[in-house]
Amino acid sequence: MARPMGPVRLRRTNYVTLTIGACLCLFILYFLVQDGSDVSTSSPNADSHPIRKPVTAKSKLIGDRSPVRRFNLNNVTITPDPIENQEVVLILTPMARFYQEYWDNLIKLDYPHELISLGFILPKNKEGNAATAALQAQVTKTQKGPLKDRFRSVVIERQDFDPPILSQDEGERHKIENQKARRSSMSRARNSLLFTTLGAETSWVLWLDADIIETPPSLIQDLAAHDKPLIVPNCYQRYTDPETGKPAERPYDFNSWQDSPTAQELASKMDPDDIILEGYREMATYRALMAYMADRVDERDVEVPLDGVGGTALLVKADVHRDGAMFPPFAFYNLIETEGFAKMAKRLGWAATGLPNYKVYHYNE
């Protein structure tokens, strides 16, 4: 009886194995389909396969290497109630140095993190390497931490061009003769980051500089509630008053302004390649600076129209960028970077708004 038992056992074993195998195959198929549908409806980027891996094992198995993705740009809403409408916000940060306070503040933003994608670009130099390492450590920690803290996705890019000035020292950085090269390079970094991370499903882009260390946790929804194409809070800096020894604050970002006849006159006499800079004694523009318009702590929602904007914190409807508005690395109407961006947006029909009493704070170096 030993001989016939073999086949019998074997056959029974086969049935059980086949059943379990079939279940597991269904499980695998579930993942394949799951994955396929994710890719085909979500990733708006045209290049979704790794270089040097033209035909992946998976694509051979499922018999199709090429997901087709369709987007109706009408279906991406951009509304004053972005949480209710589950709108995706892309926070973009060019980063030369990593400040822990920046990250801590970012984590505290109470816009649902599963709707926030992060994009960073860092220079390819020694300082950039250190910042990248520090950033990656925090990203890893957060993305492995409590679910509510984890962001939708994180992209970290390294620049493929050198920054013009090696020193991030504040004095050196702000010298007027270094400004054009510095801000042109910053524009290129912003554009690289923007062009490679903006998707068809992005509703809002929040530009947030790496040295912004304090904002209200409700920053995104507060700004979005104004329903403006470009909106910018007032960037201040906390310090200790040397005379009184008490905490105080002072205006920091002077790039948000309303134009003046003097500045326009100045521009009309300039070479098209020259740029007007704000906040320098050598070049008095008599523009109305938002930095000096903060007057009422309790009227945070007061709006002012702006002609130039700073990029320390700046919320932009994604359609403004999709229309083509970028950060000119060249003199554009004698303006550059974020100020040139506001001008370009205006040329596209999108006006800028400022919130003089809504403050965010810059790191004090």
Next chain:
Amino acid sequence: MARPMGPVRLRRTNYVTLTIGACLCLFILYFLVQDGSDVSTSSPNADSHPIRKPVTAKSKLIGDRSPVRRFNLNNVTITPDPIENQEVVLILTPMARFYQEYWDNLIKLDYPHELISLGFILPKNKEGNAATAALQAQVTKTQKGPLKDRFRSVVIERQDFDPPILSQDEGERHKIENQKARRSSMSRARNSLLFTTLGAETSWVLWLDADIIETPPSLIQDLAAHDKPLIVPNCYQRYTDPETGKPAERPYDFNSWQDSPTAQELASKMDPDDIILEGYREMATYRALMAYMADRVDERDVEVPLDGVGGTALLVKADVHRDGAMFPPFAFYNLIETEGFAKMAKRLGWAATGLPNYKVYHYNE
């Protein structure tokens, strides 16, 4: 002996099942890891999860919703030998009408299709709906067809703004008074498409109009071999000579040109919002048009420097776009769309080149 046999069989079954189960589990894990690494190294877009699905089944299972992707833009090569270096080409086509000949020509391009991503944008009107349906049918057919024909990925977008002129009739479309609105709208479409599909790993962008129905199959590698930031072949049109009844060809695209003192003089007297248009008797610019420079069939590689470019077929190094060069929907130095793009690229330090004897052909309406 019947009773003890049961457990014995069962135990044996268990071993076999466990082994098979373990293998299948490893298989599943392979897919999970495979999938994870795909996402984390390939999709350069920050928004890779579908809207209204903040926490997917998969992310719950693998305990992390948020892939972190790192890119070193230095590692994306852009070389004269893009096939050897496995460089990804993004072909972008704004499409108002679908021509089968366009698709047939696209399929015939012999650049490895697994390195070609396609991006389309179509207007949201009746004609756009028809074109979308026809395009989708062909995309589906190709992506399910022979592996060598299948493209790396395909994105189809629908515009969220209305085209200014409803008729795609050639006469109406080319009327001088309709040109600014038409080309401004075209610029917005190009920018939307570009900003949402360009990735960190894209090396080249080939702009290819939907009415280009004949190109050499080696178009991409031929143009890339010149190693120029922007390069444009000569766009002609085949027709039947009414006098001889024989096949003939004539220049079609007049947007590729070298600037002239007359045009510069014209611009200097214009309102900054006005645009200079090429190919209209009413506005003689005396620019040197590449359309008329084709002289030698056998010297396909002759290069000429250009100041304005057309977009019927136009190969651009992705870095030019990543730097910020886009298609101005507004008058930019009195230029618009692709001609404005060439000017903007030049402002960024990237010059345009034309190949007068290298021809591509436009549909004959």
